[in-house]
Amino acid sequence: MKIKIIPCLQDNYSYLIIDEVNNTACVIDPSEADPIIKYLENNQIKLKFILNTHHHYDHVGGNKKLKEKYGARVIGYKEDQERIPEIDILLSDQQTWMHENFEAKIIYIPGHTLGHICFYFYREESVFTGDTLFSLGCGRIFEGTYSQMFDSLMKLKKLPQNTKIYCGHEYTKKNSDFCLIHDANNENLITKIHDIDTKLRSGLPTIPSTIKDELECNIFLKSSNVETFSKLRDLKDNF
Ligand code: ZN
Ligand code: FE
Numbered sequence: 001m002k003i004k005i006i007p008c009l010q011d012n013y014s015y016l017i018i019d020e021v022n023n024t025a026c027v028i029d030p031s032e033a034d035p036i037i038k039y040l041e042n043n044q045i046k047l048k049f050i051l052n053t054h055h056h057y058d059h060v061g062g063n064k065k066l067k068e069k070y071g072a073r074v075i076g077y078k079e080d081q082e083r084i085p086e087i088d089i090l091l092s093d094q095q096t097w098m099h100e101n102f103e104a105k106i107i108y109i110p111g112h113t114l115g116h117i118c119f120y121f122y123r124e125e126s127v128f129t130g131d132t133l134f135s136l137g138c139g140r141i142f143e144g145t146y147s148q149m150f151d152s153l154m155k156l157k158k159l160p161q162n163t164k165i166y167c168g169h170e171y172t173k174k175n176s177d178f179c180l181i182h183d184a185n186n187e188n189l190i191t192k193i194h195d196i197d198t199k200l201r202s203g204l205p206t207i208p209s210t211i212k213d214e215l216e217c218n219i220f221l222k223s224s225n226v227e228t229f230s231k232l233r234d235l236k237d238n239f
Contacts, residue, residue: 003016014028027047030063052074111138111150133153134168135167153221188216188217
């Protein structure tokens, strides 16, 4: 299986998980249809499933057009069936979803929205975290509570350290500026920022990160309690 990063809109990432044996793919959070269609057509791949982490427009904007073109089925969290356009398959927390070679565990991670989930493709050692965990940051709390978001990040922290993190946006550089202010002597962070700068200078995504990197460098994951976490989240909202 191959994971292809597709930049969308201003700073979104959609992802294709490609089964190279069957020439089929799942797309995670298609912000818009056209860049996805372009890649699929150029590579003669058939889209089978559309997986949504949450209902925001920049994560589901391509659902309708992609479903119409490929007959792909839309998959999302069961409690969000009213908000995810064209949804067909309803998922529950801790469920394992599988079809042919696609296999993912669903983990419910509310906070950014009340219906946010992530897709943990354990065989690919990859997790798709939407707008909950970013590289060196976390999502804004729009619908949930601080403690829900903190608990959701705790769930992600428990994944194996070599797990690759594919998140919904390229926010890494701005996030790194915030981490550095609050954690100026963190050698791991400084090393990671060098790596980030090199990638961005070459026009490359800073994604994927890893759970190991984020445990070492992400100030939100380093918060040991919900009070510290909440203070940082407030500061970041105005950063
Ligand atoms: Zn969002
Ligand atoms: Fe988003």
